[in-house]
Amino acid sequence: MQSKKRGLSLEEKRERMLQIFYDSQDFFLLKELEKSGPKKGVISQSVKDVVQSLVDDDLVSKDKIGTSVYFWSLPSCAGNQLRNVYRKLETELQSSKKRHSELLEHSTNLKKGREESDEREEALEELKATEQKHMELKEELAQYADNDPATIEKMKSAVQVAHAAANRWTGHLPDTRITNFLGKYFYWYKHAVIVQREWTCTKLALIEQMLLGSADSIFTLREWCSNKFPQAKEQLDHLYNEVGITDELDYLELPVAVPHLPGKDQIV
Template identity: 65%
Template sequence: MSEKRGLSLEDKREKMLQIFYESQDFFLLKELEKLGPRKGVITQSVKDVVESLVDDDLVSKDKIRTSVYFWSLPSCAGNQLRNETDEREEALTELKAIEQKYNMLKDEMGQYVDNDPAAFEAMKEAIEVAHAAPTDGQITFSF
């Protein structure tokens, strides 16, 4: 008595991409909503899945007059993924350089902690409190 479970979002995305790659054609949303169920993607989720693919630049979208067309070619998706990889590598290199600079500056700040004006003022106030304390010669402890 197992329940039939639907496809995960990632599975739906793969199935919709297959539609684009197999036909290498342009589609209206209505056409995709008809083709989706043939691949196991229910009609109600086709729009959300296609929009997520558009958001990730795996599917292109363009409005011509009153119609919105969707398309994706295997070469375009491959190029997009390669471009994202290059951008990611550049970003990681930049991040590493920034982290090194941050750690260097943090170490340098540690060298100057003894000359911190706020710490100096706190010590000065502590000394004044100590001098103002009563000195009757007796030390009392409370437990």
């Protein structure tokens, strides 16, 4: 049984397409080459890619004239092109040889003083131990990061700001807006039974909004309300509970900061 015929390799296709140019020494359109290619054993579907590879390697010239693109290649031009390629490759070869020689020399210089010896082995062991110690110290240092002076100062500042904000509710005189508002509130409360009307103007949400929108003393406000409206103690207590003012509310005091040392019990 006859074996199946092997197809042409890319290089064989290139050679056969070049031969078309050399034999005719003429100019061709791509569609003309696609017709001539099968006569040389190159199928028309692959002619375009083969010709383009020849153009990329400067073995075939290409130019656009009007709306048409022409291809051509002469034996003399091909010889010149091949000689140029040869010279380029020869230059690259010489450059590579020089670089290889330089690398060999550099490698030889690096080996000097690094010959195997007991002293070298001891030095390498010492270097390894030093690097290990360095890593251990870095890990230990990371454990003390929380006690870094700069970090501690930032934490102190943040605590003081929070402390001042908390005590801002318990350390100043009441704002005139709140006292006036509460005065109106209890005025309407006092007369509500008489006039038999809803407390629509005294919603607890309005009082809470006034409190949250100011930076005034809660303790002083409570004292002022108790003195101003002694007959409304039960209603005042109810109001305090509604807005979160309980007997547990108190001033905050800053504790004494004691740095925490890793691996040590903290003593206050």
